Amino acid sequence: MKLQQIxxxxxxxxxxxxxxxxxxxxxxxxxxxxxxxxxxxxxHIKRSGSVTMGMDALNVAVxxxxxxxxxxxxxxxxxxxxIIDYLPNYTLAQRSFELLKTLESxxxxxxxxxxxxxxxxxxxxxxxxxxxxxxxxxxxxxxxKIREAKIDVLNKTMGTKLIVKDGKVLGAVGxxxxxxxxxxxxxxxxxLANGSASRFGLPNTGYLYGTFDFPGNAGDGFALAYRAGxxxxxxxxxxxxxxxxxxxxxLIYIVLTRGGQVINTSGxxxxxxxxxxxxxxxxxxxxxxxxxxxxxxxxxxxxxxxIENILFSTERPMQRRYxxxxxxxxxxxxxxxxxxxxxxxxxxxxxxxxxxELAQTNIKGLFAAGDVSSVPMQHLTxxxxxxxxxxxxxIEYCNNENFSENHKDIDREFAAxxxxxxxxxxxxxxxxxxxxxxxxxxxxIINEYLLSPKNASSLxxxxxxxxxxxxxxxxxxxxxxxxxxxxxxxIGYILDCAQMSALSSLTRKESRWGCIHKRSDYPxxxxxxxxxxxxxxxxxxxxxxxxxxxxxxxxxxK
Amino acid sequence: xxxxxxxxxxxxxxxxxxxxxxxxxxxxxxxxNKPYLQYEECWYxxxxxxxxxxxxxxxxxxxxIY
Ligand SMILES: Cc1cc2nc3c(=O)[nH]c(=O)nc-3n(C[C@H](O)[C@H](O)[C@H](O)COP(=O)(O)OP(=O)(O)OC[C@H]3O[C@@H](n4cnc5c(N)ncnc54)[C@H](O)[C@@H]3O)c2cc1C
Ligand code: SF4
Ligand code: SF4
Numbered sequence: 227m228k229l230q231q232i233x234x235x236x237x238x239x240x241x242x243x244x245x246x247x248x249x250x251x252x253x254x255x256x257x258x259x260x261x262x263x264x265x266x267x268x269x270h271i272k273r274s275g276s277v278t279m280g281m282d283a284l285n286v287a288v289x290x291x292x293x294x295x296x297x298x299x300x301x302x303x304x305x306x307x308x309i310i311d312y313l314p315n316y317t318l319a320q321r322s323f324e325l326l327k328t329l330e331s332x333x334x335x336x337x338x339x340x341x342x343x344x345x346x347x348x349x350x351x352x353x354x355x356x357x358x359x360x361x362x363x364x365x366x367x368x369x370x371k372i373r374e375a376k377i378d379v380l381n382k383t384m385g386t387k388l389i390v391k392d393g394k395v396l397g398a399v400g401x402x403x404x405x406x407x408x409x410x411x412x413x414x415x416x417x418l419a420n421g422s423a424s425r426f427g428l429p430n431t432g433y434l435y436g437t438f439d440f441p442g443n444a445g446d447g448f449a450l451a452y453r454a455g456x457x458x459x460x461x462x463x464x465x466x467x468x469x470x471x472x473x474x475x476x477l478i479y480i481v482l483t484r485g486g487q488v489i490n491t492s493g494x495x496x497x498x499x500x501x502x503x504x505x506x507x508x509x510x511x512x513x514x515x516x517x518x519x520x521x522x523x524x525x526x527x528x529x530x531x532x533i534e535n536i537l538f539s540t541e542r543p544m545q546r547r548y549x550x551x552x553x554x555x556x557x558x559x560x561x562x563x564x565x566x567x568x569x570x571x572x573x574x575x576x577x578x579x580x581x582x583e584l585a586q587t588n589i590k591g592l593f594a595a596g597d598v599s600s601v602p603m604q605h606l607t608x609x610x611x612x613x614x615x616x617x618x619x620x621i622e623y624c625n626n627e628n629f630s631e632n633h634k635d636i637d638r639e640f641a642a643x644x645x646x647x648x649x650x651x652x653x654x655x656x657x658x659x660x661x662x663x664x665x666x667x668x669x670x671i672i673n674e675y676l677l678s679p680k681n682a683s684s685l686x687x688x689x690x691x692x693x694x695x696x697x698x699x700x701x702x703x704x705x706x707x708x709x710x711x712x713x714x715x716x717i718g719y720i721l722d723c724a725q726m727s728a729l730s731s732l733t734r735k736e737s738r739w740g741c742i743h744k745r746s747d748y749p750x751x752x753x754x755x756x757x758x759x760x761x762x763x764x765x766x767x768x769x770x771x772x773x774x775x776x777x778x779x780x781x782x783x784k
Numbered sequence: 785x786x787x788x789x790x791x792x793x794x795x796x797x798x799x800x801x802x803x804x805x806x807x808x809x810x811x812x813x814x815x816x817n818k819p820y821l822q823y824e825e826c827w828y829x830x831x832x833x834x835x836x837x838x839x840x841x842x843x844x845x846x847x848x849i850y
Binding site: 268269270272273274275278279381382403404431432433434435436437440441442472473474542543544547548551552662709 | 804805806807808809823824825826827828829830831833834835843844845846848849850
């Protein structure tokens with residue numbers, strides 16, 4: 227088994243071909259056809275990412291006449307307990323309707339009532355920002371546009387390192403997880419769009435890949451950016467969602483907005499469409515007020531059919547088979563809900579690479595979009611809007627910056643990464659522990675020491691164990707092929723995320739966001755001292771980390 | 785590795801589309817030129833089943849989650 231080298235030269239490199247990366251690529255090619263664009267995607271662009279097929283809602287859509295960006299910001303501020311910056315989120319809201327229109331022009335279907343209005347759902351205790359979408363082929367629609375625009379795609383290729391010199395990005399290294407080709411990609415600008423840290427906490431089933439969010443994302447983007455010197459924020463926001471127990475897929479919004487209820491064992495209604503908030507369900511479960519169930523037996527037949535039609539056609543149609551297997555029928559049986567594993571995500575939560583309203587990171591020429599970046603709770607809308615913005619900003623950067631031929635620095639950095647991968651492969655060929663076993667242990671430790679209720683002793687213990695596992699990784703985990711080598715790299719990313727999360731949680735000496743960051747040694751919320759962001763940046767030598775507190779950016783950029 | 789997650793019938797033409805498109809890269813072609821699940825790393829997305837041109841592949845939920 228030997229690694230091979232190849233070199234790719236491009237103007238713009240996009241790492242990650244989910245919705246954010248695909249949108250960036252399409253927009254760049256439309257606006258600047260003269261620029262070369264290349265996408266590195268770990269899976270296959272047609273089906274990879276959080277959206278492998280379709281989606282049933284755009285969770286952030288500020289539609290003229292229905293809501294305003296100001297109202298969106300007010301709602302978001304409440305949900306994030308004040309830890310949001312004004313401009314990135316305002317921009318998201320402001321550009322969300324234009325995005326919806328773009329998608330519609332591509333043939334993405336948004337159902338409308340007879341009078342021509344979108345189907346807008348209230349999924350928060352205030353504000354109507356969620357628009358129903360009924361598009362089973364969202365991902366293939368994007369892939370077709372990429373193919374038609376003749377954008378270069380390197381499938382099965384994972385970005386393993388950003389090449390940065392003097393605070394400026396010069397390219398990246400990619401690794402083909404099937405054939406072992408290591409790609410030296412020289413680029414003027416790089417957009418990171420490779421998703422969240424889904425494989426973080428361990429799901430209650432113990433099944434490593436049974437996560438809520440797409441398990442192909444192991445925090446690769448967070449780790450790559452962090453190692454390269456980008457600032458990462460919000461890593462103490464260890465988010466657990468409430469979803470269908472064991473299956474871990476979402477359907478709560480779809481069922482509740484159509485009249486379903488969440489009840490406890492005494493039949494008491496905990497949440498329905500009048501007080502719809504996923505966080506109320508999470509709190510009830512965290513506070514051991516469960517088990518909780520979705521109840522639909524009071525709904526009319528047409529409603530049940532409507533629910534089934536959506537659930538079994540757009541986002542995860544395979545679930546029909548699950549319900550058959552379990553003998554559960556909508557409209558008749560209760561469906562048990564439970565907490566998901568903990569994840570770190572800039573789409574559902576607030577964790578990710580620090581970007582501004584132009585999708586810029588603190589590294590010149592490096593942009594980030596979607597779940598990998600911190601635009602709190604931006605969801606799919608954010609992936610699209612910031613994919614587009616990252617595209618626009620990177621074109622601007624390519625057209626206005628001076629680029630000297632800097633092959634020497636790139637080649638040196640590439641050679642170091644090539645050697646590192648080769649050495650790791652040589653070591654790992656003779657190791658004995660399976661990657662899944664090692665990952666299980668790491669994620670069990672995350673559950674035990676890094677999640678709420680948190681306290682200084684458990685977080686420090688967690689940090690020590692993470693350091694021990696870091697030492698052991700190259701000497702314990704076996705790789706008999708390139709796929710398995712990619713899993714060792716991914717475990718390295720999970721380790722980075724775990725370390726960052728523990729450090730941020732230790733730093734935030736207060737409790738915030740209910741059960742998401744509950745410190746038993748600092749039980750109160752302390753707005754005087756902690757209404758701030760906690761940013762991390764790699765220190766002098768990796769994985770040493772510097773910690774910064776950053777003020778909240780309030781309205782109008784002040 | 786033997787697993788029940790992916791089941792393929794004799795109609796399989798060995799095109800490899802399912803293997804190529806699986807977002808988790810967990811399928812492989814066997815010596816019999818039929819796909820099998822090599823790694824228990826399936827997200828039960830069903831893309832392999834949907835993409836199969838002759839509808840001969842069926843995805844089953846991983847044992848741990850049901
Ligand atoms: C089950 C589920 C349901 C959801 N429902 C909704 C909804 O109804 N409404 C809504 O608005 N939002 C919803 N969301 C959120 C929304 O889907 C995401 O926020 C959005 O799709 C994120 O897009 P992304 O491109 O940032 O990340 P992803 O789509 O996850 O894409 C990341 C891509 O990067 C690739 N990758 C990872 N690591 C590397 C690497 N090292 N090198 C190269 N490539 C890499 C991955 O293979 C993947 O293709 C849902 C999410 C999930 C998981
Ligand atoms: S269901 Fe999805 S993840 Fe599982 S093998 Fe098929 S394509 Fe791969
Ligand atoms: S896509 Fe279908 S026909 Fe092709 S290899 Fe897979 S199972 Fe066989």
